[in-house]
Amino acid sequence: MKPQLKPVRPVTPEEYDEQSAGLRPRLLAAHAKLRTANSSVLIHLGGVDGAGKGAVVRLINDWLDPRGVSTVAFDLATDDEQRRPPMWRYWQALPSRGRIGLFFGSWYRDIVVERVNGDLKRKVFERRMDRINTLERMLVAENTLVLKLWLHIGKDEVRHRLEHLEENPELHWRWLPKKLEPLEFYRESKEVSEELLSRTNTRHAPWRMVDASENRMRNLAVGRLLLETLEAALRLKSPSQGAKPAPIPKTLPKRRLAAVDLTPKLDDDWYGRKLERNQHRLADLSWKLADSRRSLLCVFEGWDGAGKGGAIRRLVGSLDPRLFNVTSYAAPTDEERAHHYLWRFWRHLQAPGRIAIFDRSHYGRVLVERVEGFAAETQWKRAYAEINDFEQQLVESKVVICKFWLHISPEEQLRRFKKREEVPFKRYKITAEDWRNRDKWNAHEAAVEDMLQRTHTVPAPWTVVPANDKNFARIEVLKTVVRELEKVLE
Amino acid sequence: MKPQLKPVRPVTPEEYDEQSAGLRPRLLAAHAKLRTANSSVLIHLGGVDGAGKGAVVRLINDWLDPRGVSTVAFDLATDDEQRRPPMWRYWQALPSRGRIGLFFGSWYRDIVVERVNGDLKRKVFERRMDRINTLERMLVAENTLVLKLWLHIGKDEVRHRLEHLEENPELHWRWLPKKLEPLEFYRESKEVSEELLSRTNTRHAPWRMVDASENRMRNLAVGRLLLETLEAALRLKSPSQGAKPAPIPKTLPKRRLAAVDLTPKLDDDWYGRKLERNQHRLADLSWKLADSRRSLLCVFEGWDGAGKGGAIRRLVGSLDPRLFNVTSYAAPTDEERAHHYLWRFWRHLQAPGRIAIFDRSHYGRVLVERVEGFAAETQWKRAYAEINDFEQQLVESKVVICKFWLHISPEEQLRRFKKREEVPFKRYKITAEDWRNRDKWNAHEAAVEDMLQRTHTVPAPWTVVPANDKNFARIEVLKTVVRELEKVLE
Numbered sequence: 001m002k003p004q005l006k007p008v009r010p011v012t013p014e015e016y017d018e019q020s021a022g023l024r025p026r027l028l029a030a031h032a033k034l035r036t037a038n039s040s041v042l043i044h045l046g047g048v049d050g051a052g053k054g055a056v057v058r059l060i061n062d063w064l065d066p067r068g069v070s071t072v073a074f075d076l077a078t079d080d081e082q083r084r085p086p087m088w089r090y091w092q093a094l095p096s097r098g099r100i101g102l103f104f105g106s107w108y109r110d111i112v113v114e115r116v117n118g119d120l121k122r123k124v125f126e127r128r129m130d131r132i133n134t135l136e137r138m139l140v141a142e143n144t145l146v147l148k149l150w151l152h153i154g155k156d157e158v159r160h161r162l163e164h165l166e167e168n169p170e171l172h173w174r175w176l177p178k179k180l181e182p183l184e185f186y187r188e189s190k191e192v193s194e195e196l197l198s199r200t201n202t203r204h205a206p207w208r209m210v211d212a213s214e215n216r217m218r219n220l221a222v223g224r225l226l227l228e229t230l231e232a233a234l235r236l237k238s239p240s241q242g243a244k245p246a247p248i249p250k251t252l253p254k255r256r257l258a259a260v261d262l263t264p265k266l267d268d269d270w271y272g273r274k275l276e277r278n279q280h281r282l283a284d285l286s287w288k289l290a291d292s293r294r295s296l297l298c299v300f301e302g303w304d305g306a307g308k309g310g311a312i313r314r315l316v317g318s319l320d321p322r323l324f325n326v327t328s329y330a331a332p333t334d335e336e337r338a339h340h341y342l343w344r345f346w347r348h349l350q351a352p353g354r355i356a357i358f359d360r361s362h363y364g365r366v367l368v369e370r371v372e373g374f375a376a377e378t379q380w381k382r383a384y385a386e387i388n389d390f391e392q393q394l395v396e397s398k399v400v401i402c403k404f405w406l407h408i409s410p411e412e413q414l415r416r417f418k419k420r421e422e423v424p425f426k427r428y429k430i431t432a433e434d435w436r437n438r439d440k441w442n443a444h445e446a447a448v449e450d451m452l453q454r455t456h457t458v459p460a461p462w463t464v465v466p467a468n469d470k471n472f473a474r475i476e477v478l479k480t481v482v483r484e485l486e487k488v489l490e
Numbered sequence: 491m492k493p494q495l496k497p498v499r500p501v502t503p504e505e506y507d508e509q510s511a512g513l514r515p516r517l518l519a520a521h522a523k524l525r526t527a528n529s530s531v532l533i534h535l536g537g538v539d540g541a542g543k544g545a546v547v548r549l550i551n552d553w554l555d556p557r558g559v560s561t562v563a564f565d566l567a568t569d570d571e572q573r574r575p576p577m578w579r580y581w582q583a584l585p586s587r588g589r590i591g592l593f594f595g596s597w598y599r600d601i602v603v604e605r606v607n608g609d610l611k612r613k614v615f616e617r618r619m620d621r622i623n624t625l626e627r628m629l630v631a632e633n634t635l636v637l638k639l640w641l642h643i644g645k646d647e648v649r650h651r652l653e654h655l656e657e658n659p660e661l662h663w664r665w666l667p668k669k670l671e672p673l674e675f676y677r678e679s680k681e682v683s684e685e686l687l688s689r690t691n692t693r694h695a696p697w698r699m700v701d702a703s704e705n706r707m708r709n710l711a712v713g714r715l716l717l718e719t720l721e722a723a724l725r726l727k728s729p730s731q732g733a734k735p736a737p738i739p740k741t742l743p744k745r746r747l748a749a750v751d752l753t754p755k756l757d758d759d760w761y762g763r764k765l766e767r768n769q770h771r772l773a774d775l776s777w778k779l780a781d782s783r784r785s786l787l788c789v790f791e792g793w794d795g796a797g798k799g800g801a802i803r804r805l806v807g808s809l810d811p812r813l814f815n816v817t818s819y820a821a822p823t824d825e826e827r828a829h830h831y832l833w834r835f836w837r838h839l840q841a842p843g844r845i846a847i848f849d850r851s852h853y854g855r856v857l858v859e860r861v862e863g864f865a866a867e868t869q870w871k872r873a874y875a876e877i878n879d880f881e882q883q884l885v886e887s888k889v890v891i892c893k894f895w896l897h898i899s900p901e902e903q904l905r906r907f908k909k910r911e912e913v914p915f916k917r918y919k920i921t922a923e924d925w926r927n928r929d930k931w932n933a934h935e936a937a938v939e940d941m942l943q944r945t946h947t948v949p950a951p952w953t954v955v956p957a958n959d960k961n962f963a964r965i966e967v968l969k970t971v972v973r974e975l976e977k978v979l980e
Contacts, residue, residue, distance in 0.1 A: 025913075057811040058807060066799065066802070066803065066818075067799070067816075067820075071811050073812035073813075078841075079568060079569050079570070080568050080569070104811050309555075309556065309557075312556070313551065313552060316548075316551075320563075321544055321548070322565055323563075325561075326557075328556075330557075333825045335823050359557060
């Protein structure tokens with residue numbers, strides 16, 4: 001649906017003074033309250049060059065407390081940024097709880113520029129727009145209000161402003177050096193922008209069109225929209241309420257964990273031989289990976305005591321330490337807690353050529369957070385689609401994903417817990433929490449089964465590893481990784 | 491002083507099993523305790539290629555709980571890294587409290603490689619070594635123990651290992667592709683390394699030489715040094731105790747704040763004209779800066795109510811939002827608190843071409859933290875030299891630094907506080923804390939005077955701005971920045 005430009009009436013300087021004097025204290029008061037609220041605000045600022053985006057950035061910083069506003073201007077991607085999925089740099093810059101993020105030249109600008117330059121096929125263009133909608137819906141669902149401002153001026157006004165500029169060289173600094181571009185590309189930009197505005201004008205994050213042909217009018221319009229957004233952000237309840245649960249993707253019939261055959265074993269002799277062979281093979285492949293534009297992500301989930309640590313150690317045992325990185329995800333830090341739950345996983349994405357290993361992962365959302373009630377039902381139900389989308393983005397930027405569920409029986413777990421308590425230097429591995437989790441075996445089992453069913457996708461499938469026998473499990477993990485790498489590297 | 495290689499006796503496999511079985515539980519127990527301790531450990535791993543550094547990385551991850559160890563392998567700097575001071579990327583990776591950072595190819599490798607390649611003049615080489623010593627002393631003083639392991643093997647052993655490798659192609663993956671380099675550069679590397687080892691073999695962070703010619707012997711030696719270091723880390727008291735206060739650099743005679751002339755005023759008419767002229771000038775210069783390899787850092791400190799926010803707004807008023815970034819430093823987050831106090835300032839350094847504005851800054855250490863007792867006397871006394879060194883590194887990577895102290899009288903502050911309480915939309919600016927700080931005016935004044943005296947350096951001087959008149963102060967700030975930029979850009 002195309003967003004509409006509401007006709008507004010010009011204001012006199014006196015009216016402006018009066019109305020802005022009424023707005024500003026309310027804006028500051030609302031902004032001060034936001035600081036301790038459970039929500040954040042993301043502002044996108046769009047419009048043709050010359051529409052006064054810079055002036056609006058300054059206005060917002062002037063009318064609000066600038067310490068609570070992070071203005072982020074996105075320019076060409078640096079090489080670190082180019083080596084990650086396109087959304088990576090935006091994720092890094094998302095505002096934390098209580099703050100306002102002001103994005104200037106953001107995911108919208110990228111795709112307009114690429115499309116106008118002819119670098120983006122229609123299908124990719126559409127997919128990128130849909131991805132933006134998905135991301136914004138996700139942010140809104142977790143209490144980040146998204147205010148999208150589009151500053152509108154007509155072609156005549158653009159021309160008029162450029163002429164004024166030509167005549168007043170002392171104003172040149174207001175424009176980027178490439179100051180004649182806006183007119184040359186006006187028609188193409190307009191078409192692309194209009195399509196973008198229609199397709200991303202969603203219910204949860206609509207575009208707000210601002211008539212920017214006159215400054216006073218524009219400032220008041222921006223001020224009012226800001227106030228409306230801030231007040232809406234303050235009214236938000238905790239993210240668990242409000243949002244409707246998303247439809248759950250089901251990719252497979254449910255897998256019963258109880259049906260997993262846990263009997264496979266590997267004797268030490270065979271284990272030793274297979275370990276050596278597969279480690280060498282993996283080391284070879286890791287150098288090939290380093291020379292390629294691809295990377296590898298291995299996700300390890302499993303019961304407490306299932307042997308994640310041991311499997312990870314065998315996996316990296318033959319790898320050059322420069323080529324891999326193990327990140328253990330325990331409780332989030334306060335910075336992480338103040339962001340969307342996926343933020344900390346975006347944060348540690350590796351550059352191409354490298355191997356990232358997640359010891360526990362973003363699946364915590366649908367496992368421990370679900371079982372312990374840290375995430376409400378609407379939240380974890382929504383998470384399956386969000387996680388699939390996250391992994392899809394990784395796959396599109398050439399990440400090979402291997403996901404392991406290390407499965408043991410409750411009896412085997414008990415045996416291992418007891419053994420850990422007996423061995424002095426393994427005692428640190430077992431805590432009261434492990435025993436508590438064990439009591440909730442059934443709840444965890446249901447969560448795992450749902451996870452396997454709903455996130456087992458073609459580009460990022462799960463491997464359920466029978467792990468009652470450690471030898472067997474370790475080789476199984478190594479073999480799977482070797483196989484997946486061979487598929488893409490050879 | 492040259493570090494010594496202690497002669498050790500080879501161990502039999504049986505002795506090895508027995509001794510490692512004794513070591514490992516103690517290592518794990520110490521590592522488990524470190525998690526909740528008030529200290530961290532940084533391990534540097536050095537030695538010629540082929541000495542078995544990769545194997546030692548794996549050993550450490552195997553003998554300790556790998557979740558508490560961050561192994562960071564530094565390779566060529568990315569362009570984001572090249573655009574910052576050389577130490578920037580290492581600062582990003584320093585271990586937080588309770589953790590072990592294992593640096594593989596770190597600040598030591600950089601300078602050996604550059605020196606062997608002839609890219610580093612003797613004087614620069616020496617300065618870089620001294621800087622390493624300074625940084626390590628600083629880390630040790632704040633409870634990061636630094637364990638520097640140098641794996642030693644003789645030239646014959648290197649040759650022997652290479653020959654063994656030639657004959658066993660299945661082992662090739664253990665070596666980087668450039669596997670013949672070690673011998674070619676052996677002599678030069680050895681000379682450079684020996685000088686490096688001598689000069690950086692300090693009392694607070696000595697090199698520990700490990701005979702790496704035989705694996706069992708090497709493993710046990712590494713294990714024992716690790717245990718010794720972990721146990722020392724656990725014995726550390728809070729950083730305030732222990733360390734001796736550093737000698738305080740005095741660059742200037744003490745400046746009495748009371749002697750600052752606070753009468754200068756600027757009427758609104760003149761102010762308007764000067765504001766416009768200087769803002770245009772600055773906007774011009776900011777584009778020139780963007781084209782240069784330089785950047786600008788403006789530090790704002792001053793009394794509560796002195797008008798930092800207003801001065802910052804006028805300073806950036808004419809700037810393109812893509813060119814600057816304002817960071818407000820309030821209380822640190824928990825991730826920041828778990829690092830050295832300078833970590834969060836390193837974290838937000840801008841790339842060249844940009845303007846960074848710090849609203850409050852690293853000077854908090856010698857101002858509010860001193861006055862409120864958050865930093866002990868030894869800590870804030872040490873901080874003057876640490877801050878000067880930090881700024882010196884910025885200056886060396888072409889950052890222009892302008893530091894402002896906005897000065898008002900206690901009477902003017904009282905007037906402003908009262909006025910803020912009267913104006914509804916300014917009320918958010920004044921808190922109980924502001925009134926409490928006011929009661930400690932004298933203590934703050936002494937801290938400011940010490941700061942001005944001890945950190946007013948040639949490359950990074952302070953500007954004390956009389957700010958009883960806001961017009962005057964804002965123009966003074968703008969003029970100073972314009973003048974400093976003109977010096978380097980024109």
